Amino acid sequence: MQLNREQLLAAWRMMGTIRAFEDRVHAEFAAGGIPGFVHLYAGEEASAVGVCMNLDHRDKIASTHRGHGHCIAKGCDVPGMMAEIFGRASGLCGGKGGSMHIADLEKGMMGANGIVGGGPPLICGAALTAKTLKTGGVAVAFIGDGASNQGTTMESYNLAKAWMLPAIFVIEDNGYAESTASNWSVSGSQIKRAEGFGIPAVQVDGIDFFAIHDAAAEAVERARGGGGPSLIHVKLNRYHGHFEGDAQTYRAPGEIERLRRERDPLAHFRRRVTEAGLLEASQLDAIEAEVATAIETAVAAAKSAPMPPPPNLLTDVYVSY
Amino acid sequence: MQLNREQLLAAWRMMGTIRAFEDRVHAEFAAGGIPGFVHLYAGEEASAVGVCMNLDHRDKIASTHRGHGHCIAKGCDVPGMMAEIFGRASGLCGGKGGSMHIADLEKGMMGANGIVGGGPPLICGAALTAKTLKTGGVAVAFIGDGASNQGTTMESYNLAKAWMLPAIFVIEDNGYAESTASNWSVSGSQIKRAEGFGIPAVQVDGIDFFAIHDAAAEAVERARGGGGPSLIHVKLNRYHGHFEGDAQTYRAPGEIERLRRERDPLAHFRRRVTEAGLLEASQLDAIEAEVATAIETAVAAAKSAPMPPPPNLLTDVYVSY
Amino acid sequence: MAKKSFRQAINEALTQEMRRDPRVVLMGEDVAGGLGSPGEDDAWGGPMGVTKGLMPEFGRERVLDTPITESGFIGAAIGAAATGLRPVADLMFVDFMGVCFDQIFNQAAKFRYMFGGKAVTPVVIRTMFGAGFRAASQHSQCLYPLFTHIPGLKVVIPSSAYDAKGLMIQAIRDDDPVIFFEHKMLYDDMDEVPDEPYAIPFGEANLTREGDDVTVVALGRMVKLANEAADALRRDGVACTVIDPRTTSPMDTDSILESVGETGRLVVVDEAHPRCGMAADVAALVAQEAFRALKAPVRMVTPPHVPVPFSPALEDAYLPTAARIVEAVRGVMA
């Protein structure tokens, strides 16, 4: 599918925002400003953005513990996200969720999820809502390679097919679940598994925004047209540890440096669009600078924002009780 | 694989015992003597027997809610089973388990199971024991078509393959899970699902004892030889309702009568062995008569056996507490 | 007023709410039945026939049979609730919670809190519980204490057909996730049940007997036994107040404390396991909040700390009985 200049710039801005966001959170975590478990998405940007650029306000996504990228790509407020990760009252979830639970249902973002495999059943539900209320919407679950082994994920394949839901399963296979390699943990193959359920599936290169975008476009079209679920197997890489603090000794010496050098989705995008003359390097640089400023501002705001007051502990448990 | 005369007689006796057991339990339930939920295996005999004849004392099986046939085929004491179903102290489980929980770990029978999908993880464990202690044993899970959609089942495929366990998954596809047809509930196919996990799989006709026996022999050989898990998809039929009391209105008029007439595994076996001159009809008849007497005796014993005394309520919860 | 069974009452509540609100959908294993099968459609209406007739009226778009895949479809119900439907999902037996509890207690229960108040998850999970059916260890449990333990869930346990209808209607209209417990031995119980829709608010106990001597708190099928016991005791001059909290979360603690304030004596009757159970929960409440009023030790009538046995002889010994309640009441009166 041909993307216009505006769309390409938006994609660049989105990917750049995710990268800058994640690298900055990495630094802030190391500096001690961010508590808890934080899982970063840097290196995987083309997946979230390539998929979500095909979605609109009718559509829902369910994310994983590694959710910042999906949030940003689905249009969540970036300063609100940063404040949330810092545990502030101004955070997207009032400081109650943190990195692992950022959500904005109004944007169709059904939440990062602390439970591996938590998302796929949920998007079956979102897809059912779309189908039942005839909104034309689709629902996407992002699923790690590790999460692909969880029963909840596989049940969802079958359910989505049996109900012919407008559902899309995106396997983000970054080669590892924590320190365990997917080439060990995933018997068979993602594509053949999907086919085992009668679900059309395709594998794409996770540094190639365009390939992901096209695969997602096809899946979204199938879903909106009543053709049922699809699966996309994206092979990609994460740059940071499983969570912040992970020394990544299970990776080969020099592995990450090499990936950054040779397999970077942003660099790949830049090369593609400039070599094809679709965008100027200067445009890309300008956006990068804007993004840097925006993240800087978001961090400053988050750091100076107040913590939630203790009485908030007791609110938001029930609508009424 | 060629079976000798003795083995063929044993198979016939086993299948006949299951049939007679189940038809008698059906009658006793209708007469009001048996309480609770009872799921009968009549029509599916060739599967349990064809598989279990390949097993020995080293091997374990995990069954389903429809477990009587597997119990008998794995050598559980038939009078003890009958007494258990009647809730008597002399039952295989002292009356505490009933139809849904008959087990005899000493015989390698790890239990009928009230939870659909409960068995597959358990046999991964039994297979791990065999592998770790190098007993040469294998472990078999019997799985309904409905149970094949349970996440626990699919997780077990992956785990068995990742650990290269001597595990065998036998899908007993009788076309229905309760009143829901497997042609609706099972997206894709059992064989392709197995292949999705890199597990060799084969489909066999469930009325054909010999086909099942051979498929199981191959799977057992693979497992014992360190070749990892296999899956066997058996297409078969149940004659009685999902549970006793089910009117089976979801089945086509005359469906069961036709199956009994044209697709009966016992009739098929009788025809095969007599036409090939392997056994005499009179031998088969004699065994049938013996079986009928044995079941009669088991029922009479069960009915006259005492109920467990109330203090037994409190025993067998813990080894020590 | 018409006499209706507990089963009919729930069926009627579901029917009326589905007529009222097109966002209400039903899902579960064989809630209609017969899908893909060559015979009758709507063949089952659930194993107990509770949802029979709904599919013919509302169609398969709103009455959805599912594969056996509780995590999948209970999770789907929750995801659907968070995005605009009001699903009623059928967890056939509560004993099956172990394969899908995550979606209930980590997702549905916590969305609103984790997301800072921005989520609404109006899902109802119907489920069958309780012993007495000779259904053995894996089909006879109560388990509502596990759900009551979890902040974010509401837990409803009707003890009569009248309550079942009103509480189900409230459950469907409620904006929080509700677990709705139906005792399998109550389905044929008859009660006066109005034809028109009515909602019974959560957190309001029902006093099924009133008396000054002893407060008896009971839930689900135990309410019947408590009433029986109270009636027998009344004949002997001991007057009990029987309180059926109807919902354990929220729970009407005021009614319990007020009554104990008057009687000074508490017997709690519960069919669930005793450890960290509802009997303990109510007893602890009273020991903390109404201690000064208590004239005697609190007494808990529950099964022992053992699984539910199959054999009728053992299951009958397992369950609380009216006789044991009478004995407990006499104990606190002594």
Add this chain to the structure above:
Amino acid sequence: MAKKSFRQAINEALTQEMRRDPRVVLMGEDVAGGLGSPGEDDAWGGPMGVTKGLMPEFGRERVLDTPITESGFIGAAIGAAATGLRPVADLMFVDFMGVCFDQIFNQAAKFRYMFGGKAVTPVVIRTMFGAGFRAASQHSQCLYPLFTHIPGLKVVIPSSAYDAKGLMIQAIRDDDPVIFFEHKMLYDDMDEVPDEPYAIPFGEANLTREGDDVTVVALGRMVKLANEAADALRRDGVACTVIDPRTTSPMDTDSILESVGETGRLVVVDEAHPRCGMAADVAALVAQEAFRALKAPVRMVTPPHVPVPFSPALEDAYLPTAARIVEAVRGVMA
């Protein structure tokens, strides 16, 4: 005696038992780590490093990394236990129980009963629990009341490195299914821990403080806070007995009842949710069995009925503190 951390103590218990008995195997996600990866083997030893070093000593045949498939591998541990191994399975966070609870509560817990006493299932499930890590709602729960509720399970909650070692050794040698709860904020706590193996029997409470005025029952990390509170109160002339039951199932009810018999006052401190929780369980026990001894209302110190919040500001407000325990003790003394 050598000072060792809670983490080291558990590691040592596992190591010694694995040396003693070849049937003891370990399994879980990244319990070794690095499987199939190009870098270091034994890269993790669990997310908290508790099992680090075991794989190099015992090999991958006995220290088994697993796919993320808790039903699968917890079920496998149970099936292995029922057929001759003595597995220790790692459920990384107890919060993940919702995807595998069935195997634990319907299979492992009930085998022996359902099968009429013919099964032995010596499985240990290690799991991490508790708040304080800023790990938010899905990684901070306690949930041991849910396991304590279930007949057939044993539930162990060590509060010190010394206890952790001795209870883990007992857990592995025990013939029943044991759920072993490790508080994530205790791993770095140091204690005197003997080098040689020793087993602490289940169902025997530890009295960490003795005093005549008030009985304080506390579990897990709360024992530390209770001790702190007791020490502060002692300086003001209030003498507390602090009881750490160490195992909630079986539970040493005798020690609790005996102490309350002497003090007449009970404060229960628990980090789990309050409804149908351990605080209620202990309070109810005392209200039933030691009522006559009680001089004051039982007091429960727990978090409120809300999920665990992420923000440090809120999480600190969520958790019980020594100050709140002091206040509760003063309350029952008043």
